[in-house]
Amino acid sequence: MYSLLLLAVLSNPWPAQTTRAPGVADPIGSYSAGCLQGSVAMPAHSPDYQLLRPQNRRHYGHPNLIRYLQHLVSAARKAGLPPLLIGDMAMIKGGPFSSGHRSHQSGLDADLWFRFAQPRLSNKQLQQPQALDMVAANNRVVSKAFSRQQALLLQLAASAPEVDRIFVHPAIKQALCEQSRGDRQWLRKIRPWFGHRAHFHVRLRCPAGALACTPQKPIPWGDGCQEVASWFDGPTEVTSHPKPSPLPALPARCMQMLGH
Numbered sequence: 001m002y003s004l005l006l007l008a009v010l011s012n013p014w015p016a017q018t019t020r021a022p023g024v025a026d027p028i029g030s031y032s033a034g035c036l037q038g039s040v041a042m043p044a045h046s047p048d049y050q051l052l053r054p055q056n057r058r059h060y061g062h063p064n065l066i067r068y069l070q071h072l073v074s075a076a077r078k079a080g081l082p083p084l085l086i087g088d089m090a091m092i093k094g095g096p097f098s099s100g101h102r103s104h105q106s107g108l109d110a111d112l113w114f115r116f117a118q119p120r121l122s123n124k125q126l127q128q129p130q131a132l133d134m135v136a137a138n139n140r141v142v143s144k145a146f147s148r149q150q151a152l153l154l155q156l157a158a159s160a161p162e163v164d165r166i167f168v169h170p171a172i173k174q175a176l177c178e179q180s181r182g183d184r185q186w187l188r189k190i191r192p193w194f195g196h197r198a199h200f201h202v203r204l205r206c207p208a209g210a211l212a213c214t215p216q217k218p219i220p221w222g223d224g225c226q227e228v229a230s231w232f233d234g235p236t237e238v239t240s241h242p243k244p245s246p247l248p249a250l251p252a253r254c255m256q257m258l259g260h
């Protein structure tokens with residue numbers, strides 16, 4: 001069984017792709033079993049952000065994702081936040097990563113760190129960055145780390161209409177539920193999910209007219225603050241590294257993309 005899994009990882013052709021799939025930008029399949037035609041690279045240099053682990057070449061996305069991130073970094077700057085650290089987006093043709101998370105396949109997902117680029121990181125630090133854990137062992141946020149700046153960044157990130165949902169650790173959702181005053185509409189899109197202790201994961205909706213893009217089920221109404229408590233009842237987080245999962249079955253159009 002283990003060797004089969006290993007084989008599946010070794011035979012993942014997606015990380016080795018070096019050219020974009022030509023044609024209009026088109027996310028194909030689902031977030032966890034898909035690929036991306038017509039990807040765009042996030043510009044590597046900006047005073048407003050830095051790209052983490054550039055050696056992994058995971059900073060491509062649908063143009064909507066690039067535009068969204070550009071808006072977010074400028075809104076963050078205008079709100080007085082320090083420059084952002086942008087983690088994984090998608091690979092040049094999308095598809096499954098060889099390691100790490102399962103989604104990020106169709107160019108509509110991006111990870112943003114709670115830690116800011118202040119001071120700016122050196123190239124070496126960008127290649128092997130130190131994450132800043134926002135959650136303590138008692139499943140509460142670390143108040144020194146998770147400050148108003150992080151809460152503001154999440155509010156800015158969730159407020160754009162093209163955002164489908166944002167994943168954060170349940171302790172972070174709970175802290176936002178306790179702290180947020182006034183408009184709580186944006187809290188609805190903040191969804192609890194284990195992991196996501198040092199970064200949050202933004203997922204955009206399928207773009208209008210993207211017929212090959214598989215949407216996720218809509219999120220329930222309400223701010224989701226009642227249900228977050230249930231995350232602390234059951235088994236808590238798996239701390240060991242998850243086993244690599246076999247490659248998902250991808251749509252035929254994705255497989256055709258690989259030949260070119």
Ligand SMILES: [Zn+2]
Binds near residue numbers: 088111
């Ligand atoms: Zn992610």
